[in-house]
């Protein structure tokens with residue numbers, strides 16, 4: 001069996017080899033609107049130029065990035081203090097190399113904001129003339145093609161030399177940048193080496209890539225104490241270095257990794273949560289501390305199991321049952337929680353949606369009620385390069401028609417009776433630099449659709465009551481449970497607006513179509529329970545009943561039911577089918593196949609979801625009151641709701657004459 005080849009340092013990197021003359025010629029063609037031959041320029045540079053042109057940037061346009069104020073900058077630095085501390089050894093190590101090459105080393109946050117620079121004072125002065133200094137954002141959207149911003153969009157190391165920069169003014173720079181990923185694949189920062197274009201630094205890209213790898217490698221130190229962690233490489237002399245592969249498993253499911261670990265197995269970040277140990281390696285995990293040869297699809301590797309994790313679901317029939325219940329593992333202290341988890345296909349859609357959003361493409365999210373459209377949009381914001389800017393959400397269905405307009409466009413002082421005295425900026429402007437999320441866009445009245453279209457075309461808004469148009473910059477994400485295409489056909493939604501907002505559509509799956517719902521139920525149950533040693537558990541039958549239910553209200557409904565089950569269960573209790581709400585038990589008793597799934601956006605499904613939840617709520621309250629012998633305060637405490645909320649429910653029930 002051949003050994004796995006050692007990947008070269010820069011296999012994933014873009015190192016531009018185009019000569020200056022060729023770049024200048026490609027530049028002339030590009031800006032005169034002529035096609036640029038594929039081999040005239042590195043493809044990521046050409047992709048980036050195309051994105052910049054689509055955003056309306058010109059080669060002479062001055063970068064729009066304004067430096068942050070001192071206090072804003074201090075707050076941003078503080079937010080990224082852990083990253084800054086973690087990167088200090090690399091900044092120090094690169095310092096000498098940078099000074100010798102008349103360059104500077106830069107650390108940025110995930111949005112491209114320069115946090116720290118060290119290196120040649122002389123070049124730092126020249127760099128500051130093009131605003132390459134702390135407190136300024138070098139995102140591609142604001143500054144055009146540059147190593148920092150373009151590496152963040154491409155999510156891999158990128159080198160941009162001289163005339164490859166989109167803005168002519170930045171042609172004095174030669175820069176190489178490598179993003180830093182946390183063990184969950186989230187982009188947490190970036191290292192860059194920048195110097196004068198006249199003296200290109202031959203090893204700049206390799207140096208920053210190695211440094212980013214070192215930072216990523218150290219993120220595993222002391223992390224994941226309760227999980228199985230393996231280190232491996234085809235060449236044993238790499239074990240213990242930043243080039244070794246590291247994979248972390250929770251109950252044999254891959255949950256975290258470093259980039260060499262994925263690269264050695266030919267995988268991408270989408271393998272997290274999707275692959276199991278057995279999909280990647282032959283044989284068992286082995287004994288902790290032991291080094292042994294293991295077969296993979298790409299050849300043999302030497303693997304060391306650093307530690308064997310504790311099983312997570314101690315009462316799950318799939319996990320070995322220990323005599324004593326053990327605490328669920330706490331989250332590793334390494335990185336911010338990755339947010340809600342999605343199935344592998346949705347995770348892939350999310351990655352694509354983030355990249356497109358960063359490239360200025362509007363994204364439309366479709367799917368039944370409760371499938372997590374807003375959750376998905378918030379993750380796009382969090383993971384994208386606008387994560388540090390606002391996320392402004394508008395529910396177009398919840399606002400009265402007259403108000404949507406003023407909420408979106410803002411108004412001048414005294415624009416109409418009842419307007420706030422000082423006027424209001426409006427959500428378009430509140431979202432500036434960030435993400436605007438228009439939820440239930442299918443419910444937007446037609447006249448307003450025309451105004452929205454104009455804003456999207458002109459990228460400026462005019463507040464109500466006159467005032468001058470103001471330029472706005474936001475990434476647009478829309479969502480609707482209605483089938484917008486059908487609405488267009490029915491004449492209820494403008495076709496031109498539809499084509500504008502639906503350049504990329506994500507269809508989120510309904511729960512009933514997901515393949516492994518038992519795993520999902522287990523995961524949600526464990527997440528809701530938290531690290532509680534005597535959390536109640538689900539029996540196999542109960543789990544199967546929950547997984548087999550139709551869930552017309554999708555995640556919202558399932559999470560709601562799991563939450564009330566946990567609130568009502570005694571500590572350590574194993575829930576059986578008899579503990580489930582009556583509706584679920586009744587559905588199990590009914591013979592024959594489960595009812596046909598409702599079509600997306602079907603009003604009946606939404607109704608059913610609401611009725612179902614109402615019934616579950618009533619039954620849950622009833623059970624809590626019985627258990628607490630009618631003591632409302634005690635029942636409210638058990639249910640995790642405020643006493644007044646429980647009184648309100650009881651009053652509503654009374655007014656309907658009971659249930």
Ligand SMILES: Nc1ncnc2c1ncn2[C@@H]1O[C@H](COP(=O)(O)OP(=O)(O)OP(=O)(O)O)[C@@H](O)[C@H]1O
Nearest residue numbers: 340341368369370371372373374375481555556559
């Ligand atoms: N991937 C997920 N993991 C865990 N919980 C989730 C997930 N997605 C959604 N939820 C839960 O479901 C609830 C509903 O999600 P969300 O509001 O995003 O749905 P939606 O599709 O926008 O619904 P609607 O169309 O009714 O507005 C959330 O509050 C959250 O608790």
